[in-house]
Amino acid sequence: xxxxxxxxxxxxxxxxxxxxxxxxxxxxxxxxxxxxxxxxxxxxxxxxxxxxxxxxxxxxxxxxxxxxxxxxxxxxxxxxxxxxxxxxxxxxxxxxxxxxxxxxxxxxxxxxxxxxxxxxxxxxxxxxxxxxxxxxxxxxxxxxxxxxxxxxxxxxxxxxxxxxxxxxxxxxxxxxxxxxxxxxxxxxxxxxxxxxxxxxxxxxxxxxxxxxxxxxxxxxxxxxxxxxxxxxxxxxxxxxxxxxxxxxxxxxxxxxxxxxxxxxxxxxxxxxxxxxxxxxxxxxxxxxxxxxxxxxxxxxxxxxxxxxxxxxxxxxxxxxxxxxxxxxxxxxxxxxx
Numbered sequence: 001x002x003x004x005x006x007x008x009x010x011x012x013x014x015x016x017x018x019x020x021x022x023x024x025x026x027x028x029x030x031x032x033x034x035x036x037x038x039x040x041x042x043x044x045x046x047x048x049x050x051x052x053x054x055x056x057x058x059x060x061x062x063x064x065x066x067x068x069x070x071x072x073x074x075x076x077x078x079x080x081x082x083x084x085x086x087x088x089x090x091x092x093x094x095x096x097x098x099x100x101x102x103x104x105x106x107x108x109x110x111x112x113x114x115x116x117x118x119x120x121x122x123x124x125x126x127x128x129x130x131x132x133x134x135x136x137x138x139x140x141x142x143x144x145x146x147x148x149x150x151x152x153x154x155x156x157x158x159x160x161x162x163x164x165x166x167x168x169x170x171x172x173x174x175x176x177x178x179x180x181x182x183x184x185x186x187x188x189x190x191x192x193x194x195x196x197x198x199x200x201x202x203x204x205x206x207x208x209x210x211x212x213x214x215x216x217x218x219x220x221x222x223x224x225x226x227x228x229x230x231x232x233x234x235x236x237x238x239x240x241x242x243x244x245x246x247x248x249x250x251x252x253x254x255x256x257x258x259x260x261x262x263x264x265x266x267x268x269x270x271x272x273x274x275x276x277x278x279x280x281x282x283x284x285x286x287x288x289x290x291x292x293x294x295x296x297x298x299x300x301x302x303x304x305x306x307x308x309x310x311x312x313x314x315x316x317x318x319x320x321x322x323x324x325x326x327x328x329x330x331x332x333x334x335x336x337x
Contacts (some may be wrong), residue, residue: 002191002216003216003247004211004216004218004241004246004247004248005040005041005191005216005217005218006039006040006041006042006218006219006220006234006237006238006248006249006250007039007040007041007042007081007193007217007218007219008034008039008041008042008043008078008220008221008222008234009030009043009195009219009220009221009226009231010030010034010222010225010226010234010263011027011030011042011043011044011067011187012043012044012045012046012047012049012082012083013043013047013221013226013227013231014047014221014222014225014226014231014263015045015046015047015060015165015226015289016047016226016227016228016287016288016290016291017225017226017227017230017267017268017269017291018266018268019291020046020047020052020053020058020059020060020061020161021060021061022060022061022062022067023061023062024062024066024067024069026266027044027067027071027094027109027250028070028071028074029199029262030222030258030262031044031071031074031075031078031080032074032075033091033254033258033262034078034222034258035074035077035078036251036254036284037250037251037254037255037258038077038078038249038250038251039077039234039250040077040079040250041078041079041080041081041104042071042075042079042081043081043082043083043106044064044067044068044071044080044081044082045064045067045068045082045084046060046064047082047090047227047288048085048288048318049082049083049084049085049088049089049108050064050082050083050084050088050093050094050097050100051064051088051090051093052085052088052089054111056068056322057088057288057320057321058100059251059292064082064093064097064115064333065096065100068080068082068097068100068101068102069100070157070217071100071101071193072100072101072102072103073101076181077249078106078272079103079130080101080102080103080104080105081102081103081105081106082097082102082104082105082106082107082248083105083134083272084097084105084106084107084108084120085107085108085318085319086109086116086117086119086120087116087212087319088319089120091119091120091123094120094124094127094129095123095127098127098129099334102122102129102257103129103130104129104130104131104132104136105124105129105130105131105132106131106132106133106162107120107121107124107131107133107134107158108134108135108136108164109134109135109136109316110131110135110136110137110140110318110327111135111136111137111138111139111140111141111146111149111164112141112145112149113149114133114135114149114150114152114153114156115152117133117152117153117156118156121133121153121156121157122156122157123157124157125157130159130160131156131157131158131159131160132158132159132161132162132191132193132217133150133153133158133160133161133162134161134162134164134193134195135149135153135161135162135163136148136162136165136166136286136317136318137163137166137286137317137318138163138164138165138166138170138178139165139167139169139170139174139284140284140315140317143174143177143178143180143181144181146163146178146181146182146234147153147178147181147182147184147185147186148185150177150182150185150186151185151186153189154186154187154190158190159187159190159191160190160191160192160193160217161174161182161190161191161192161193162194162195162217162219163178163179163182163191163193163194163195163210163215164195165194165195165196165197165206166195166197166227166286166287166288166318167197167199167228167280167281167283167284167285167286167287168196168197168198168199168200168202168203168228168229168277168280168281169199169200169280169281169283169284170196170202170206170284171200172202172205172206172209173207175194175196175206175209175210175213175282176209176210176212176213179192179194179209179210179213179214179215180213180214182214183202183213183214189213191217192210192214192215192216192217193205193209193215193216193217193219194206194211194215194218194219195219195231196210196219196231196232197226197227197228197229197230197231197232197280197281197287198224198226198228198229198230198232198233198273198277199229199277199278199280199282199287200232200273200278200281200282201226201229201272201273202281203220203224203229203230203231203232203233204232204233204237204240206232206234207216207219207220207232207237208237208240208327210270211246212337216322218232218237219231219232220233220234220237221233221234221240222234222235222255222258222259222262222263223235223237223259223260223263223264223267223271224271225263225266225267225271226271226287227276227280227286227287227288227290228277228280228287228288228290229271229272229273229282229287230271230272233259234250234255234259235252235255235256235258238252238255247270264334269291275305276290276304276305276308277290277294277296279304279308279309280308283308283309283311283312283313284312285308285312285316286316286317286318288318288321289308289316289321289324290308292321292324293307293308293311293324294326296324296325296327296328297328299328300328300329300331300332301332302328302331302332302335307324307327307328307331308332310326310327310331311324314327316324
């Protein structure tokens, strides 16, 4: 059994609900506080990964390089981590992040497209980085097929591979099936990670199920700060782990204070399960589509839920944010007599 490893994603996935507008000082202060609370890794990047700032995904208040600069020197316990999606970020960007002190990276692809991660995983290994494969929208691939994708990432050199429930759509038994399938095909030395969104209120439950089936890298964020209804809330997860008697490094009370005193006041739109975010999980839609769909609904006089339902029926995935307006216009045409 690998040692339990808690990765905080407040400063990457948590970019989405505030439209990627963390200031440099907020990033620094939160990274230092999370390090003092002894999470094992702190992920920093635009919500859509390195160099994700764009018209399509949303421009950040700063560049990734400005957010990352000077962070590593303040960390005493946690690894400085980032995320890269091939086609958005490049190997050159990964090298630049490494030069800024990033020790670990997750290479993220759609759950059926592990093959596009080969060069990036290999490059990260050659830079002596800790590297994970991150299989997004895991509900869109069955357990056996997803495990084959995980095996590809392992073959490319990944130290760990994640079941990534980007839509918050997986049920508990579906998480269990995917972790079991990973265990069946991956080498014992390869770690397994779980990244859950909370759109069906299963973020903590699914993370614990994954842990019980053999996952050891657990993603979470303060107050669940993240796309859609947010991620598995870190302070709740740690409280649960304490009740289980699980061994980990994180300080519950420090995390509670950060969640309530620092993160919740930043949330312009509450990160919670409501009719819109529940619709993400119910329809199996990428969690970061939420704000894009809400803007389209407001502009064209539509119900956000019906837009999300249509996106789900079309099986749209991350990277197709620019098509949400097209979908809304199609719906508007059908609506008119």
